[in-house]
Amino acid sequence: MKDGAAVTGTVQVTVDGRAVHARPGQTIGAVLPGVLFCGIGVCFACVVVVNGIQDVRACQRVLAEGDEIRTRP
Template sequence: MSISIRFDGDDLRGRDGQTIAGVLLANGRRTWRDAQGAERGIFCGIGICQDCVLTVNGVEGVRACQRTACEGDVIERESRA
């Protein structure tokens, strides 16, 4: 079954059960956070490094590698110092 999420205003398709990072990567998104001028995306993939954090449905600091994407999620990139 497929799902649809919204990332920075763009509709992206994914598979039910994929992590947010999986959906973003499958849609060609390699980075989704800016940290002191350096683009970040997935690094460790197990929730330790925090490079993949983003805002999901208004909640900041969500790890994209740990959170399963859900139909209708609204996701935004984060900028952190």
């Protein structure tokens, strides 16, 4: 939030080819069921591919409009 203003609207991302809507400011981990464990980036259980970039920690990366996220099998 900026200057105490309420965050409104949503951002749309793609997770494994499926469109997902989320609140601005949420981390990738927040939209991936069962992925957010430690929340501080030390366990590496949340590692995903974002926009072709490997080894992104989902619990640390804030979602951006149009992100393409791939989970690992």
